[in-house]
Amino acid sequence: MECIFCKIIDGEIPEVKVLDEGLVVAFMDINPSSRGHMLVVPKNHAENIFEIPESDLATLIKAVKKCAGAAKDVLRAEGVTILQLNGKASDQIVPHLHIHVIPRWENDGLSVSTWEMKPGDMEEIQDIARKIREHI
Numbered sequence: 037m038e039c040i041f042c043k044i045i046d047g048e049i050p051e052v053k054v055l056d057e058g059l060v061v062a063f064m065d066i067n068p069s070s071r072g073h074m075l076v077v078p079k080n081h082a083e084n085i086f087e088i089p090e091s092d093l094a095t096l097i098k099a100v101k102k103c104a105g106a107a108k109d110v111l112r113a114e115g116v117t118i119l120q121l122n123g124k125a126s127d128q129i130v131p132h133l134h135i136h137v138i139p140r141w142e143n144d145g146l147s148v149s150t151w152e153m154k155p156g157d158m159e160e161i162q163d164i165a166r167k168i169r170e171h172i
């Protein structure tokens with residue numbers, strides 16, 4: 037198994053753990069975007085949102101809530117960015133699903149949650165929404 041997060045879960049690679057509960061572990065990111073940046077990870081290997089069973093996802097998001105709450109209480113975070121990437125095109129590097137929990141403070145200068153705001157073409161927005169609605 038070449039998956040780096042599976043190796044962490046199996047104890048082959050060390051990590052700094054904050055939570056180990058049933059199907060989920062959370063550990064500190066070794067390249068933190070902010071003070072307290074954590075990764076919440078399902079123990080069962082799933083590459084992305086398309087692969088993970090819904091039941092595992094429900095457990096995962098509960099653990100995310102715990103980690104976010106701890107960041108708020110312990111680190112006095114003023115906000116928490118929760119981020120999850122799927123596929124190279126979305127900048128996913130590690131192909132084992134994980135949710136970033138990134139504590140935030142006013143004017144911390146992080147750009148993980150900002151993008152250029154410019155009004156879209158309403159006809160195109162409506163058309164895309166219709167296609168997605170019909171597919172769902």
Ligand code: 5GP
Pocket residue numbers: 040049051052063064065066067068075121127128129130131
């Ligand atoms: P993503 O795949 O969402 O782009 O990001 C992967 C994240 O995993 C990065 O933030 C990176 O710092 C983190 N990461 C990569 N390898 C390791 C590792 O071996 N240990 C830990 N704790 N984090 C890692």
Ligand code: ZN
Pocket residue numbers: 039040041042043081082131132
């Ligand atoms: Zn894995």
